[in-house]
Amino acid sequence: MGNSITFGPLQMSAVHEMANIGLGHATTALSELTGHSFNMSIPSVDSVPVNTISALVGGEETVCVGVFMPIEGDVEGHIAFLFPWGSAQRIWTLLIGSAPAEVSAVGELEASAMLEVGNILNSSFLNALSDMTGLALHATPPMVSVEMASAIAQSIVAEAEQREVVALAIETAIFDEAEATRGYFLCIPTLAGLQLLFERLGIAEAA
């Protein structure tokens, strides 16, 4: 099933291009929100998302703040940002002037700040994709978790897989100039949603 779906080079470069443009917008939005300059790495596309994202953040048990939202509209899927704990603390300091020292001290104020970050990042990503394709991609209200990276990533993949066929996941890192603050983007479109995006871009046929 999931692992056997393959796309041609044209489709794969389109996925990279969509991720580049979408994440470019998201990175700009985060820079504007925090008043701190962020860049992005080259997106990678993978059929086994959780292993990769856990490795990226520094191990399965690395504590992260995850902002997650299902995508609705013409294209469905799941989208999330993961910030390793130290990076989340720096983002909180930029946004609300201070950060909780311990995971247990994360309260409603910190959670809403991260919900807002998630809203802005994910909406700018989805808007860029909508503009490119003319398709409706709506963000739904985000949810936040402060947990082990693997617990967050696995829960998102389980959510995605229980609804639809998953073909691939797109992962990208965003970081500030000192690379002290890092975030990891995870996007899992449904197979049907991805095919619709390809259709709109005029590359529906397998290359």
Next chain:
Amino acid sequence: MAITTASSTQFLVGMSEIHVAKGPAIFTCLGLGSCIGLAALDVTTDVAGMIHIMLPEAFPDKPVDKLGKFADTGIKEWLRLLERAGAQTSRMKIAYAGGAQVFKFGANADSRLDVGARNATAVAEHLKRLGLRALAIDVGGSSGRTVTLDTVTGLMRVRTVAAGEKELVNLRK
């Protein structure tokens, strides 16, 4: 993934995987969220196994890519592999953990995400259907869990960010 050391073979049980071994072994499911880590030990034959379940049941309209992904297909396969390695259901000591809802902040969090709870219900049902009973269960809540079974000591441990590592049960007792 398995690493053999001088003492015990270590199994990292990834999502949708089933690992069964005879002799000294340590099984680990790292950072379970809504997934469930289910383990059994037969002390008489020294056979143990762990499965990392992701979803409650296989889809009727889609092929099953990995038996271990679903509680319904996975628990049957886990049991088959345990028995093939020499375990007997009547002697098996069983425990499981996971099934959390880790997204605790956000307006929609509680109403939208229920895979963890449905996984926990499905595991309980399928064990019951097969005439199996769990000695210890640690499911639900919002904490991610790392679950470890050391077959030498029989200890099944659960590690969370909030509470650190705790003993769930001793499957040798």
